[in-house]
Amino acid sequence: MSKVRVYELAQKMGIDNKELMIKLKDAGVEVKNHMAMIDEADAKRLEAPAPKGSSPDREVPKEEVRVTSTVIRRRAKVVDTVEEPVAPQPEPVPEPVKVEAVKPAPVVEAAPVEPQETVVAPVKTEEVVEVAKPLPEPPKVEPPQPKEQPPVQRATANRAVILGRVEIPGVRTKEAPTERREPPRPSSRPQDRPTQQRPSDRPAPQREKSASDVVQAPPVVADDRKGKKRIEVDMAAAPTGDRGKPGAPKKGVDRKKEVLRKADLAEKRERVFEPGKSGKKKKNKEQRAPEGRKTEITTPKAIKRIIRISESITVGELAKRMGVKATDLIRVLMKQGMMVTINHPLDVDTAAILAADFGYEIENVAIDLEEIVEAAPDAPESLEERPPVVTIMGHVDHGKTSLLDAIREANVIAGEAGGITQHIGAYDVERNGRKITFLDTPGHEAFTAMRARGAKVTDIVILVVAADDGVMPQTREAINHSKAAGVPIIVAINKIDKPDSKPDRVKQELTEFGLQSSDWGGDTTMVEVSAKKRLNLEELLEMILLQADVMELKANPNKQAKGTIVEAKLDKGRGPVATVLVQEGTLKLGDYCVVGVHSGRVRAMQNDRGEKVLEAGPAMPVEVIGLSGVPDAGDVFVAMKDEKQAKEIATLRQIKQREMELAKHSKLSLDDLYKKIQSGEVKDLNVIVKGDVQGSVEAVGESLRKLSTDAVRLNVIHSAVGAVTESDVNLATASNAIIIGFNVRPEVKAQGMAEKEGVDIRLYNVIYDAVEDVKKAMEGLLEPTFKEKYLGRAEVREVFSVPKIGNVAGSYIQDGKVVRNAQVRLLRDNVVIYTGKMSSLRRFKDDVKEVATGYECGIGLENYNDIKLGDIIEAFEMEKVAATL
Numbered sequence: 001m002s003k004v005r006v007y008e009l010a011q012k013m014g015i016d017n018k019e020l021m022i023k024l025k026d027a028g029v030e031v032k033n034h035m036a037m038i039d040e041a042d043a044k045r046l047e048a049p050a051p052k053g054s055s056p057d058r059e060v061p062k063e064e065v066r067v068t069s070t071v072i073r074r075r076a077k078v079v080d081t082v083e084e085p086v087a088p089q090p091e092p093v094p095e096p097v098k099v100e101a102v103k104p105a106p107v108v109e110a111a112p113v114e115p116q117e118t119v120v121a122p123v124k125t126e127e128v129v130e131v132a133k134p135l136p137e138p139p140k141v142e143p144p145q146p147k148e149q150p151p152v153q154r155a156t157a158n159r160a161v162i163l164g165r166v167e168i169p170g171v172r173t174k175e176a177p178t179e180r181r182e183p184p185r186p187s188s189r190p191q192d193r194p195t196q197q198r199p200s201d202r203p204a205p206q207r208e209k210s211a212s213d214v215v216q217a218p219p220v221v222a223d224d225r226k227g228k229k230r231i232e233v234d235m236a237a238a239p240t241g242d243r244g245k246p247g248a249p250k251k252g253v254d255r256k257k258e259v260l261r262k263a264d265l266a267e268k269r270e271r272v273f274e275p276g277k278s279g280k281k282k283k284n285k286e287q288r289a290p291e292g293r294k295t296e297i298t299t300p301k302a303i304k305r306i307i308r309i310s311e312s313i314t315v316g317e318l319a320k321r322m323g324v325k326a327t328d329l330i331r332v333l334m335k336q337g338m339m340v341t342i343n344h345p346l347d348v349d350t351a352a353i354l355a356a357d358f359g360y361e362i363e364n365v366a367i368d369l370e371e372i373v374e375a376a377p378d379a380p381e382s383l384e385e386r387p388p389v390v391t392i393m394g395h396v397d398h399g400k401t402s403l404l405d406a407i408r409e410a411n412v413i414a415g416e417a418g419g420i421t422q423h424i425g426a427y428d429v430e431r432n433g434r435k436i437t438f439l440d441t442p443g444h445e446a447f448t449a450m451r452a453r454g455a456k457v458t459d460i461v462i463l464v465v466a467a468d469d470g471v472m473p474q475t476r477e478a479i480n481h482s483k484a485a486g487v488p489i490i491v492a493i494n495k496i497d498k499p500d501s502k503p504d505r506v507k508q509e510l511t512e513f514g515l516q517s518s519d520w521g522g523d524t525t526m527v528e529v530s531a532k533k534r535l536n537l538e539e540l541l542e543m544i545l546l547q548a549d550v551m552e553l554k555a556n557p558n559k560q561a562k563g564t565i566v567e568a569k570l571d572k573g574r575g576p577v578a579t580v581l582v583q584e585g586t587l588k589l590g591d592y593c594v595v596g597v598h599s600g601r602v603r604a605m606q607n608d609r610g611e612k613v614l615e616a617g618p619a620m621p622v623e624v625i626g627l628s629g630v631p632d633a634g635d636v637f638v639a640m641k642d643e644k645q646a647k648e649i650a651t652l653r654q655i656k657q658r659e660m661e662l663a664k665h666s667k668l669s670l671d672d673l674y675k676k677i678q679s680g681e682v683k684d685l686n687v688i689v690k691g692d693v694q695g696s697v698e699a700v701g702e703s704l705r706k707l708s709t710d711a712v713r714l715n716v717i718h719s720a721v722g723a724v725t726e727s728d729v730n731l732a733t734a735s736n737a738i739i740i741g742f743n744v745r746p747e748v749k750a751q752g753m754a755e756k757e758g759v760d761i762r763l764y765n766v767i768y769d770a771v772e773d774v775k776k777a778m779e780g781l782l783e784p785t786f787k788e789k790y791l792g793r794a795e796v797r798e799v800f801s802v803p804k805i806g807n808v809a810g811s812y813i814q815d816g817k818v819v820r821n822a823q824v825r826l827l828r829d830n831v832v833i834y835t836g837k838m839s840s841l842r843r844f845k846d847d848v849k850e851v852a853t854g855y856e857c858g859i860g861l862e863n864y865n866d867i868k869l870g871d872i873i874e875a876f877e878m879e880k881v882a883a884t885l
């Protein structure tokens with residue numbers, strides 16, 4: 001007679017094993033556990049009435065659930081089953097028996113099975129194998145699912161009651177370690193589990209009793225039987241799995257099962273059993289758990305959402321730190337008008353805005369130089385009197401240089417005789433034991449250029465006004481610049497030795513600018529001097545010191561030095577040389593320092609008399625050697641103890657500078673084009689100014705801006721030092737601007753591009769001419785009758801000295817052609833050194849009319865011999881053209 005196993009029938013009927021066992025009991029069929037076999041007749045009898053909610057028919061549809069990579073569990077569809085638990089649950093409470101079926105599911109099963117197994121041992125073996133595949137056990141779990149964690153699984157995956165079970169073990173696993181020691185499962189285990197897992201299931205204990213009555217040590221069987229599914233459950237519970245061995249010895253069948261199990265589930269064991277045995281299991285869980293968390297927690301904790309950067313970060317790095325694609329960041333930046341690449345550095349502000357879009361915060365952990373520099377304000381008691389720093393300003397030829405020289409000479413003579421004066425950009429003189437520092441860069445351009453860099457160096461301005469000339473344009477500018485800087489003025493009315501000098505008239509004129517002589521009841525000190533005759537120079541110095549007293553100039557000499565670069569150059573022998581005007585602290589030999597984008601170490605210092613100096617205190621100018629590069633005038637000099645820190649700051653500044661340049665370029669072209677469109681009726685004249693030095697660039701720019709009228713607005717959209725480049729031409733094209741070059745030339749490519757694009761490049765070497773031209777053009781009066789026509793340029797590759805003729809430039813024609821008798825310019829680093837005529841053009845000793853690109857030739861310049869290797873000779877001719885501006 002064919003038989004069927006209880007669990008198979010239960011599976012077929014879609015009900016829990018326990019439940020079926022209860023039904024069997026009710027039906028008078030005695031079974032010890034779900035592995036027991038019953039007659040098919042009995043089975044059919046039971047199937048007919050079908051269990052509570054679930055109809056046997058439903059058993060047919062089975063569901064496959066992959067429990068692990070090697071185990072697939074098949075079981076009846078849960079849809080119905082899901083409801084079942086509801087019914088059984090309430091029952092369990094009153095009836096211990098039912099409860100058993102529900103709660104102890106995994107554990108209890110194990111217990112009861114054992115006894116029966118004893119009987120059907122051999123069969124089981126086979127079954128076990130089967131079980132492993134189809135995973136019948138699940139049904140048992142079904143009942144508990146609703147109460148335990150299974151529900152979670154159901155909810156997420158598929159009503160898989162089974163799944164729920166699987167989970168149960170997982171949950172238990174945590175407790176597993178403790179349970180393990182309770183191999184005597186029957187009684188203890190059930191209790192433990194129910195209590196731990198479902199505290200609400202009180203019947204559990206009672207059940208267990210009954211269960212324990214029936215079974216005792218069979219845990220082994222239970223484990224085996226359930227095969228893998230079970231295993232998971234039991235193993236999860238830890239105790240059973242391992243115990244299987246110890247408990248099994250009781251029955252040979254068990255052993256076989258175990259063997260089978262080992263064979264079949266070797267892999268699984270390693271993963272599930274083994275770990276379950278001890279801490280390993282925990283590890284396993286731990287491993288799993290985090291995985292789960294990872295997927296859940298997609299957003300880092302608040303603390304991890306703060307990105308610390310040091311002054312700047314590249315787009316790629318920021319994307320990486322935020323865990324987003326760099327392309328996403330680039331897209332966002334593009335929307336904001338920034339065309340960047342993955343390696344584009346972002347400053348803190350930009351990065352912060354960008355990061356905010358992705359829910360991150362940016363924290364700038366860079367060393368703040370200003371902080372270091374400013375540090376804590378000096379305590380009043382640490383301050384000591386320091387010499388005043390003086391700048392001389394005035395109109396052209398009013399005697400600024402003469403006055404400076406006169407003062408210095410007098411000082412040198414009076415001071416250390418024999419000292420060889422050197423031009424280091426600043427010097428100090430002594431008067432009655434007190435020092436005065438003069439900045440040897442007369443003129444307001446330098447003064448303003450320094451100020452534009454944020455350097456406030458000058459304490460007192462000496463305004464030189466020629467007594468025979470009076471207040472002139474630059475005098476006015478000097479006054480304005482001084483006032484803007486808030487620097488007190490001492491007027492030196494110069495050239496009083498001249499017969500036609502009228503100091504009073506000067507004083508009178510100055511009152512118009514708010515400078516009233518103290519002689520006349522005002523508060524401005526005015527000294528009548530003569531630089532030429534050395535008249536009243538002492539008095540002038542005296543007045544300077546008096547003014548300094550009023551100002552109470554003080555500084556703390558006992559700390560790391562801080563100063564400003566007054567002048568800097570690249571010396572062939574000594575490398576970068578910079579004159580530092582120490583403003584605070586004392587600069588010592590060996591100090592590390594940061595200057596602008598450069599860092600270095602003070603390797604040598606000397607004063608304006610060429611003497612070696614070991615240290616320089618406040619207001620003392622010294623020439624410093626040891627910098628990594630040539631800084632700009634006006635750069636702040638900061639001495640520091642730490643070399644690494646100095647280098648770091650310099651690097652950061654370089655990055656910043658590069659960013660600023662990049663930002664400036666992209667901004668200009670875009671912004672101005674837009675502005676132009678927006679300007680509507682207002683006629684704009686956009687100008688780009690390029691010059692040989694910052695001072696002239698600023699001067700030209702400033703003069704041009706002043707030409708703005710109500711009708712035409714003049715915008716200097718870009719100004720910089722250097723040759724006219726392609727970038728300038730591009731900008732001019734986009735902004736419909738003209739380019740004004742002051743003492744510089746366009747690069748070859750830029751020239752070609754300008755011609756192609758129709759950009760007007762105008763070159764001057766006199767500011768007045770540039771301003772006048774633009775002014776006339778704005779008034780519609782510009783009538784340029786001649787326009788320069790570029791012919792070509794040659795590079796000087798050798799210089800030959802020819803008797804009677806002088807130096808001849810052995811040149812290579814780089815571009816265009818060079819024509820005999822053409823006008824030429826000699827350029828050195830794109831700065832015009834000489835403008836004149838070509839005196840000779842030869843090829844192999846033969847005079848030629850012209851030489852084309854790619855050929856070599858000898859070029860002689862009229863009345864000019866200072867030709868050097870690398871110079872560029874540009875040939876051009878003037879042609880008549882109509883006004884175009």
Ligand SMILES: Nc1nc2c(ncn2[C@@H]2O[C@H](COP(=O)(O)OP(=O)(O)OP(=O)(O)O)[C@@H](O)[C@H]2O)c(=O)[nH]1
Nearest residue numbers: 395396397398399400401402494495498530531532
């Ligand atoms: N008679 C007389 N001539 C003076 C005096 N000071 C300067 N000069 C002359 O004025 C001219 C201009 O003097 P500079 O010292 O070059 O004037 P500056 O203001 O420095 O001129 P720039 O450098 O071109 O701005 C020179 O020829 C000097 O000799 C003075 O006190 N008396």
